[in-house]
Amino acid sequence: MKFSINTSPLMKRVIFVLIIFGIFTALKPEFATYASILSIVQGIVFVGISSTFLTLLIASGEFDISIGAVTALSAIVGGMLATHLHVNMFLCFCASILVGVVVGLINALVVLYGNVPSFIATIAMLFIARSLADFISQSEPILNFPQPWHGFKDSFIGNYFSIFIFAILVILAEILLNHTNFGKVAASIGSNKEAARIAGVNVNRVKTILFVLTGAGAALSGYVADIYFSSSRTSLGSGWELLAIAGLVIGGNSLFGGRGTVLGLVLGILLMQIVATGMVISNINQWWQTVITGVVVLISLGVDKKRKKVFVHG
Amino acid sequence: MDSIEVNSYALEMSHISKSFGRVQALDDVSLKITQGSIHGLIGQNGAGKSTLMKILSGFYPDGSFDGTITLAGKEVQLRSPRDAQNFGIAIVPQEITVAGTLTVAENILLSELVTKSIKFFSKRKSESKVQTFLDSNHIPLDSSQLADSLTLPQKQILMIASALYAQPKVLVLDEPTSSLTADEIETLFAMVRSLKDRGFTTVFITHKLSEIVDLCDEVSILRDGRVAYECKRQDFDTDILVENMIGRSLGDLYPMKNELDPNAEILLRVKDLIVENPRQPGEKILDEFSFELRAGEILGLGGLLGSGRTEILKALYRDNKILSGEVELSGDKSFGRSTPKVLQAGICYITEDRKAEGLFFNLPIRPNLTAKILNSCKKWIFLDRKAEKTLANESSQALDVKPSDVETFIGNLSGGNQQKVLIGKGLLTKPTILMLDEPTKGVDIASKAEIYQIVHSLAEQGVGIILVSSEFPELLELSHRVLVFSGGKLQGEMIGKIENEHDLMLMSIGGK
Numbered sequence: 107m108k109f110s111i112n113t114s115p116l117m118k119r120v121i122f123v124l125i126i127f128g129i130f131t132a133l134k135p136e137f138a139t140y141a142s143i144l145s146i147v148q149g150i151v152f153v154g155i156s157s158t159f160l161t162l163l164i165a166s167g168e169f170d171i172s173i174g175a176v177t178a179l180s181a182i183v184g185g186m187l188a189t190h191l192h193v194n195m196f197l198c199f200c201a202s203i204l205v206g207v208v209v210g211l212i213n214a215l216v217v218l219y220g221n222v223p224s225f226i227a228t229i230a231m232l233f234i235a236r237s238l239a240d241f242i243s244q245s246e247p248i249l250n251f252p253q254p255w256h257g258f259k260d261s262f263i264g265n266y267f268s269i270f271i272f273a274i275l276v277i278l279a280e281i282l283l284n285h286t287n288f289g290k291v292a293a294s295i296g297s298n299k300e301a302a303r304i305a306g307v308n309v310n311r312v313k314t315i316l317f318v319l320t321g322a323g324a325a326l327s328g329y330v331a332d333i334y335f336s337s338s339r340t341s342l343g344s345g346w347e348l349l350a351i352a353g354l355v356i357g358g359n360s361l362f363g364g365r366g367t368v369l370g371l372v373l374g375i376l377l378m379q380i381v382a383t384g385m386v387i388s389n390i391n392q393w394w395q396t397v398i399t400g401v402v403v404l405i406s407l408g409v410d411k412k413r414k415k416v417f418v419h420g
Numbered sequence: 421m422d423s424i425e426v427n428s429y430a431l432e433m434s435h436i437s438k439s440f441g442r443v444q445a446l447d448d449v450s451l452k453i454t455q456g457s458i459h460g461l462i463g464q465n466g467a468g469k470s471t472l473m474k475i476l477s478g479f480y481p482d483g484s485f486d487g488t489i490t491l492a493g494k495e496v497q498l499r500s501p502r503d504a505q506n507f508g509i510a511i512v513p514q515e516i517t518v519a520g521t522l523t524v525a526e527n528i529l530l531s532e533l534v535t536k537s538i539k540f541f542s543k544r545k546s547e548s549k550v551q552t553f554l555d556s557n558h559i560p561l562d563s564s565q566l567a568d569s570l571t572l573p574q575k576q577i578l579m580i581a582s583a584l585y586a587q588p589k590v591l592v593l594d595e596p597t598s599s600l601t602a603d604e605i606e607t608l609f610a611m612v613r614s615l616k617d618r619g620f621t622t623v624f625i626t627h628k629l630s631e632i633v634d635l636c637d638e639v640s641i642l643r644d645g646r647v648a649y650e651c652k653r654q655d656f657d658t659d660i661l662v663e664n665m666i667g668r669s670l671g672d673l674y675p676m677k678n679e680l681d682p683n684a685e686i687l688l689r690v691k692d693l694i695v696e697n698p699r700q701p702g703e704k705i706l707d708e709f710s711f712e713l714r715a716g717e718i719l720g721l722g723g724l725l726g727s728g729r730t731e732i733l734k735a736l737y738r739d740n741k742i743l744s745g746e747v748e749l750s751g752d753k754s755f756g757r758s759t760p761k762v763l764q765a766g767i768c769y770i771t772e773d774r775k776a777e778g779l780f781f782n783l784p785i786r787p788n789l790t791a792k793i794l795n796s797c798k799k800w801i802f803l804d805r806k807a808e809k810t811l812a813n814e815s816s817q818a819l820d821v822k823p824s825d826v827e828t829f830i831g832n833l834s835g836g837n838q839q840k841v842l843i844g845k846g847l848l849t850k851p852t853i854l855m856l857d858e859p860t861k862g863v864d865i866a867s868k869a870e871i872y873q874i875v876h877s878l879a880e881q882g883v884g885i886i887l888v889s890s891e892f893p894e895l896l897e898l899s900h901r902v903l904v905f906s907g908g909k910l911q912g913e914m915i916g917k918i919e920n921e922h923d924l925m926l927m928s929i930g931g932k
């Protein structure tokens with residue numbers, strides 16, 4: 107297969123994902139069934155919702171490692187309210203999202219006003235959020251969700267609810283990042299903070315908004331997971347930060363900021379999910395699975411390779 | 421109060437003082453800028469010019485300095501760059517600052533995009549809108565290009581275009597010409613003059629007095645954070661300006677050129693070299709060319725923007741691809757295939773872009789100066805801090821870097837002093853061939869004279885020097901020979917003497 111020069115980077119990635127999908131289908135034809143595809147998509151929905159806005163935050167030059175932990179905390183908070191205090195679904199939603207907003211605000215405060223690098227500040231937040239979740243739930247899974255939750259889950263909408271939310275979120279975020287003034291301003295900060303300041307950008311304000319959006323997105327994922335599983339566990343979302351970062355990079359995002367593509371993120375995590383599922387279905391030896399995942403990640407990076415070198419002269 | 425008097429000033433800065441720790445950058449500075457004038461602001465490196473203009477552009481917000489700012493007769497508080505913009509002040513800062521991952525159009529529109537509400541952004545529409553603006557102002561940029569892919573002078577032009585786009589009432593240009601070549605400077609001057617014709621005001625910072633004489637209606641001189649001298653156009657006198665700038669008379673700017681020994685060893689022989697265009701991999705930037713460099717010779721490379729001179733130097737330094745041809749160092753054809761090897765062989769390159777590829781801005785002066793020679797201050801496997809510090813101190817003193825404390829962070833130095841550190845870093849490697857790319861960029865006139873003296877004495881000691889400079893007088897006065905590149909090839913060669921300036925200009929344009 108030869109890529110023409112004009113194929114956009116995103117298109118190349120789509121083709122690459124299709125090729126990988128094709129390979130597994132050739133190995134096991136049932137890989138391409140509706141049920142199998144649905145389970146693959148379902149498999150990326152929660153990490154996807156959790157990391158959608160992270161793409162924007164990273165484009166602006168900051169990181170958030172705490173997304174998975176925030177998802178867990180929000181799910182636990184929602185679950186505890188629903189099961190122990192019998193709070194209705196809507197108020198649970200508000201509470202869950204509030205968790206994310208507060209975490210986002212604290213992250214922003216520590217990073218922007220405490221001058222702590224976001225990488226470090228949000229690692230700290232990861233630990234705090236996770237232990238809070240453990241503490242609130244006493245590390246017990248929450249299983250006894252009351253009726254409306256089950257009812258919703260088992261309805262036809264409930265079945266596709268999470269995928270629908272994910273799709274909406276991705277479209278919104280992609281438009282926000284690449285087709286609005288806000289997105290351009292966010293990217294300009296990640297590209298060159300000084301240049302953004304000269305242009306009159308209130309850097310801290312924009313970054314605070316993005317930290318809060320990222321927190322809220324992660325929290326939304328927790329709430330949607332509550333609905334989907336009608337249960338919540340503190341282990342939810344562990345390791346998602348790495349998955350999200352890998353997905354972002356595979357999808358053509360720069361971890362140094364300055365630009366971003368939410369669609370790329372989706373393709374990135376989708377690719378990893380296809381590989382993971384495909385290998386299970388094709389009975390590939392456990393030990394090899396991890397190795398192959400790594401190799402596919404590396405190859406996918408080569409799909410659209412632009413090397414950049416920086417030398418110091420003088 | 422006499423209101424006519426007040427209204428004739430676009431801008432007054434009164435009793436401005438600002439210090440950074442122990443450094444008093446500005447000490448009770450008062451500046452009045454006539455409405456509709458082009459106001460020159462000059463002074464030595466570290467005099468406080470950029471600091472004053474950063475205050476004016478809201479970069480150092482109200483409260484972080486003493487004194488007041490009055491715009492068109494009304495006192496204003498500038499709390500952020502945004503505030504300054506809203507009052508019609510636009511600044512082009514001294515250091516190249518563009519958002520590299522954004523397009524030219526996005527960079528130019530950026531300040532317009534900063535709104536509280538969210539609006540759709542159409543890439544196509546904005547690019548055509550910006551292209552119209554660029555074309556109607558004769559600015560040679562492509563609005564759809566990524567800023568990262570621009571050359572350094574193009575980035576400078578982009579910054580100027582961004583400032584102009586806002587149609588500012590007061591435009592501040594902090595050393596805009598230091599990264600531009602002659603014909604772009606002419607274009608810039610034309611733009612500034614047309615602003616003036618429309619009644620707008622410009623503050624123009626430069627180290628080149630000829631530009632002041634050419635362009636400005638009035639001038640203020642800062643020295644050590646104070647206003648040392650002010651005058652109007654009719655009283656311009658270069659000698660008086662220089663004296664007030666440096667506090668003494670200068671003497672000769674250029675050293676006497678030494679005779680070149682015709683039998684001196686040929687250090688470098690370049691034969692049929694074809695150099696890659698780093699922005700178009702695989703393509704050549706120039707037709708093949710050949711030249712020789714003798715020990716003790718200062719060889720100038722002349723030309724205009726994009727004539728490929730920087731790329732040639734980088735190719736010799738192996739930081740840009742050589743497509744074909746030969747490079748021979750003292751008869752050795754295989755002296756180095758990588759930058760570290762070339763450096764070891766005694767070839768040193770001093771970049772034109774100190775911010776992006778020259779200095780570690782987050783480190784102090786000392787590690788910047790010694791970055792290339794750490795091997796020579798080793799004790800067993802450890803770094804000999806004392807030896808390192810001694811070397812750094814010597815180098816900093818030789819170049820008169822201010823402040824003299826080598827533990828000062830590079831980012832806190834004035835632009836010209838950063839440039840001196842950059843040169844010091846290269847000189848410490850004791851090269852046999854020194855390649856200088858715009859070495860006096862942003863350097864004040866007294867320090868220029870010092871750098872010229874250093875270059876001259878290196879040549880006398882037998883170092884071969886290749887000099888790229890967009891300042892034609894500098895190029896002609898220092899070089900023994902000048903090779904002129906234009907129109908994608910080596911156009912010709914001339915003797916380095918100031919009488920050739922006109923010919924050099926013609927030949928530089930000629931190939932277009």
Ligand SMILES: Nc1ncnc2c1ncn2[C@@H]1O[C@H](COP(=O)(O)OP(=O)(O)OP(=O)(O)O)[C@@H](O)[C@H]1O
Nearest residue numbers: 440445465466467468469470471832833834835836
């Ligand atoms: N952020 C900072 N922190 C500490 N000192 C600073 C800072 N910015 C400037 N200075 C100091 O203030 C003084 C004035 O610097 P400024 O940049 O205004 O000089 P300048 O006149 O623009 O010089 P140049 O011609 O070299 O650009 C210098 O001594 C410089 O070292």
Ligand SMILES: [Mg+2]
Nearest residue numbers: 470514834835
């Ligand atoms: Mg300056």
